[in-house]
Amino acid sequence: MPQTHPAPPLDVDVLIVGGGLVGGTLAAALAQDGVSTALIDTEDPATLTAPAHDGRASAIALAGQKVFAGTGIWPHMAGHTQPIEDIRVSDGPSLLFLHYDHRQIGTEPLGHMAENRIIREAIHARLKELEAAGKPLAWLAPARVAEIRREAGGARARLDDGRTLTARLVVAADGRGSPTRTAAGIGVRKYDYHQTGIVLTIGHEKPHQGCAFEHFLPAGPFAVLPLPDDPTEGHRSSLVWTERSRLAPAILKLPDDAFQAELESRIGDFLGAVRPLGPRFGYPLSLQHAAAYHARRLVLVGDAAHGMHPIAGQGMNMGLRDIAALAQVVVDSHRLGLDVGGAQVITDYVRWRRFDNMLMLAVTDGLNRLFSNDMALLRTARDLGMAAVDKWPDLKRLFMRHAMGQTGTLPRLMRG
Amino acid sequence: MSAISTASPEETAKFAAMADSWWDPEGKFKPLHKFNPLRIGYVRDRLAEHFGRTDRLEGETPFEGLRLLDVGCGGGLIAEPMARLGFDVTAIDAGEKNVKIAALHAEQSGVKVDYRHCLPEDLAEEGKTYDVVLILEVVEHVADLAHFLQSVGRMVRPGGALIAATLNRTAKSLVMAKFGAEYVVRWLPRGTHDWRKFVKPSELTDHMRHAGLTPGEVKGMTYHPFADSWEMTGDLSMNYIMFATKP
């Protein structure tokens, strides 16, 4: 029998491990600018977009939308997003309202809601488009990394199926549990909220008029976020119901009628009759931050670097900020023929992102602690605080701009 | 033949350590790393214009098919990027150590550069010619500038280009060199930052003309100490870069 020779390694500039919302978008950003990129995910792309895989919807901040636009992903989802015209925050029984209206800072909506499934499909469509246009993109999924060796001059990855790749830079975009981060010996600081995010889509009688509601209940925030109308299901919203983790499994398993009653008691009647559409999902919530964002020839992005409470709808948006910054330093050095995985690129990226992320983690953590609480004193303090924010337009504008992702040094991709 | 193939393993390890320090952006050549993107950007854009490759800059290897000689290559900080941009690169240095360090680093990084330990006159003797010759931060180290430019000038093919960068001999650069502004002193090997050897733009253009070259644009490269950043300017009093062609 003739001897079979192993295929020569696939050589790329950047190897991205994890093709989720963040890793997939990074692949588009790099490949469209001529940086040769390999994107690996353990899941089949079709699994990632199946209705049972991820029932979440995401609030996409204005800056995040610009990243999707700049990477050519937005046109593939534009028809399926819901502008957020208005955000109303209520604080349980005191019924004090904090009212964010986009007309206070300009004419643009505060953000857009899109189902994660829709965002994933848009990313996949863009990646296929780039492949078809002959851009230097190798999308390998399903595939699993068996081992990555990171050396002075570059990294070499071996896949489970025996294929090998060489790259100047490895990007860990493999989510909260990031095996790539663990293999590199980078620890995480973690704080468990003992809260679970119960997520589902609901149908309702009355239109939401583009308004996002956030009720701060003692167990944690309860958010009703507007989705675009569906031709068959009519008016829809996405729910994120934060519950004590102890109680969450029982709620997730409640029979339909009992679950329905729990829903109604929390939502109230402003949307008319409500009904669940599709399955319920439970996400344990924690705060975590990687001890470092880099090692030799490796950087972390998105949830692999930082996981935060979904209270402010910022997790993916911060991940998009990471990759907009990373894409910029990588593309700039690639255009100069510099080493895209060299120490300079890595330092520039880490300096740019780490502080900004720490700030956001602290803000979302503080919000959750402040609001997931039933103590009378704290309650009064925060009622007064919210009322003050509402009455102080400058402060409110600043808050809103931050929520829209428009503060700090913006990467080119975010400036639109 | 690879420049390191004749070295012993111990020697190779020693050079690997030195390569690490050459290429460490926070290490002893930090000022040079800070400065590098600016000069590479200039070299890339001017050469793309000269060779009509501007529309290819967004692609993988815009300069494919062109031969480039990097004179005084040091650790390869210019040669490697030029090779990645598609040039077929030959890089030479008078320091044997530099050449070994550079060759080792290129091998580790998977970049193809033909490194040689020789002087430009040796190559010129062999009758070699190139589309592009770079003499960046070298003329201030050269003993006989007229002779040096004759040799490098001979190696630019008709229609080709030469780019030179160096430090001007002015009151300002004298003060900087004497009182040790870190960015001037640190990138020059110890004892070689002799202000008297700095070269005025007018002297450089004269030597270029004698070597059969046509000097063109001159730009200043200015350091902003507080922002710790570099910028292309019209101020030639310190670092400057000059573009020349061969008719």
Ligand SMILES: Cc1cc2nc3c(=O)[nH]c(=O)nc-3n(C[C@H](O)[C@H](O)[C@H](O)COP(=O)(O)OP(=O)(O)OC[C@H]3O[C@@H](n4cnc5c(N)ncnc54)[C@H](O)[C@@H]3O)c2cc1C
């Ligand atoms: C309830 C809830 C609501 C949220 N709402 C919002 C919101 O409104 N707005 C917002 O901005 N953010 C929101 N977030 C946060 C957001 O969902 C995450 O920040 C985002 O999904 C992170 O994306 P990622 O690509 O970094 O990681 P992930 O989405 O976790 O993707 C990781 C990918 O890596 C792959 N993978 C894992 N291991 C490997 C391996 N070894 N090899 C190869 N591939 C691997 C996985 O298959 C997956 O595709 C919410 C989060 C929760 C829990």
